[in-house]
Every structure is written in C-alpha cells, then in structure tokens.
Amino acid sequence: MSILDLRNIYKTYGKGDNEVIAVDGISIKVDKGDIIAIMGPSGCGKSTLLNILGCIDTPSQGEYYIDDFQVDFKKLNQLSKIRNEKISFIFQNFALIKDLSVLENVMLPLKFRGIARKERVNKAIKYLNELDIFNLKNKSIRQLSGGQQQRVAIARALTQESEIILADEPTGALDQENSIKIMKILQELNQKHNKTILVVTHDNLVARFCNKTLKMKDGKWDSIK
Numbered sequence: 001m002s003i004l005d006l007r008n009i010y011k012t013y014g015k016g017d018n019e020v021i022a023v024d025g026i027s028i029k030v031d032k033g034d035i036i037a038i039m040g041p042s043g044c045g046k047s048t049l050l051n052i053l054g055c056i057d058t059p060s061q062g063e064y065y066i067d068d069f070q071v072d073f074k075k076l077n078q079l080s081k082i083r084n085e086k087i088s089f090i091f092q093n094f095a096l097i098k099d100l101s102v103l104e105n106v107m108l109p110l111k112f113r114g115i116a117r118k119e120r121v122n123k124a125i126k127y128l129n130e131l132d133i134f135n136l137k138n139k140s141i142r143q144l145s146g147g148q149q150q151r152v153a154i155a156r157a158l159t160q161e162s163e164i165i166l167a168d169e170p171t172g173a174l175d176q177e178n179s180i181k182i183m184k185i186l187q188e189l190n191q192k193h194n195k196t197i198l199v200v201t202h203d204n205l206v207a208r209f210c211n212k213t214l215k216m217k218d219g220k221w222d223s224i225k
C-alpha cells in the first residue's frame with residue numbers, strides 16, 4: 001500500500017491565451033518511509049505538485065489517495081483535517097507570522113491540534129534546540145535573517161511530528177554547513193522514525209540525502225534515477 005498515490009494530476013492556471021499548464025499529467029506512488037528529492041528547472045511545476053500533495057492546492061484533474069483514502073478536494077474541512085493530522089509542510093517562502101515571536105510561530109500548529117500549552121512549549125523548545133535557534137525564541141520574525149527564518153519554518157514543521165513531511169526548497173536560504181545539518185535531521189526522522197519525506201530542491205547536496213530523485217520538466221516527469 002502506498003501512503004501517497006497521485007494519479008494523472010493536471011493543474012492549469014488562467015484561461016484561454018493566458019492558460020499555464022503547471023502540472024501536466026503526473027502520477028506518483030510514495031511508500032511509507034520513502035525519502036524523495038524532486039528536482040527540475042525553475043517554473044517546471046515542482047511547488048504546484050508539492051502543494052497538491054500537501055492538500056494546499058487543488059488539482060484541475062486527477063485523483064489523490066492518502067493511505068488508500070481518496071482526497072475530496074471540494075471538502076475544505078477534510079483538507080484542513082488531513083493537513084492538521086498527517087502532513088507537515090515547509091514552505092518555500094517560510095510563511096511565518098511576522099508579528100509573532102519565534103516560539104509562538106513554532107507552537108502555532110500544535111494549538112490548532114488542541115494540544116495544551118505546556119506540551120506545546122516543550123515540543124517547540126525541543127526542536128528549537130535541535131535547529132540551534134533556541135536563543136532566538138523571543139525574537140520577532142522581523143528581526144531574523146533569511147537563514148534564521150528558514151530554520152524557524154523547519155522547526156515549526158518538525159514540531160508537528162507528522163507522518164509525512166513535505167519541504168519546498170528547505171535549504172534555499174542556507175549555507176552548505178546548515179544545509180547539511182537540516183538534511184541530517186530530515187534523514188534521521190526518516191531512518192529512525194520512518195517519516196515519509198518529499199523535498200523539492202535545486203541542490204544536489206540535498207538529493208544525496210534522499211533514496212530517490214525524481215526529475216520534472218515542463219510539468220511532467222523527466223527521468224527517474
């Protein structure tokens with residue numbers, strides 16, 4: 001059984017002359033415990049595909065099964081339940097709340113899950129420490145560099161301890177040393193905790209930490225290595 005099973009997915013934006021086909025008939029089966037890199041040139045549809053996998057965006061056509069359960073993209077409540085319970089998403093643009101502190105940002109998804117404040121604080125602190133940003137916990141997001149914001153976004157995703165982790169260019173704002181640190185954390189979550197991980201990346205270093213690399217081109221799979 002695949003944990004994620006995407007069948008013949010299309011996503012178009014705009015109409016008529018302005019139509020853009022971002023995802024052009026993609027299928028993918030992901031097994032539990034896979035760690036996969038998705039690569040390809042800018043604009044080839046990687047983020048759109050990952051957003052559909054994360055139930056953040058809806059496909060124009062195609063079917064999606066998570067744990068053999070068909071996702072109904074028309075049911076917004078169902079989508080938010082899936083995101084809440086199963087998927088941690090690391091956004092390309094971090095999507096942090098600028099007016100909240102680092103600690104509040106990292107704790108926020110746990111609040112949506114109804115977890116008590118004490119446990120929220122404990123979990124958040126655990127991952128702030130793992131990412132070496134505990135000392136930033138009371139700072140506002142506005143005070144942070146791009147690399148620091150990236151680590152906060154990763155800490156926020158990991159704090160949820162979801163079965164599935166989807167990351168869109170998680171090392172895009174980091175130097176090599178910090179990129180390796182992040183990938184080691186993801187690799188450990190995969191190997192020790194059997195998390196299923198998909199990482200969109202431009203970085204060959206990131207792909208080296210994954211078991212499989214899938215390449216996209218013009219909204220389709222290019223080749224499988």
Ligand SMILES: Nc1ncnc2c1ncn2[C@@H]1O[C@H](COP(=O)(O)OP(=O)(O)O)[C@@H](O)[C@H]1O
Binds near residue numbers: 014020044
């Ligand atoms: N919200 C949107 N509205 C219109 N076009 C979009 C939107 N999001 C993405 N696109 C277009 O879809 C294509 C794929 O984009 P994207 O998935 O972001 O690619 P990648 O992540 O590989 O750089 C691009 O041509 C992009 O301009």
Ligand SMILES: [Mg+2]
Binds near residue numbers: 046047048092168
């Ligand atoms: Mg992208």
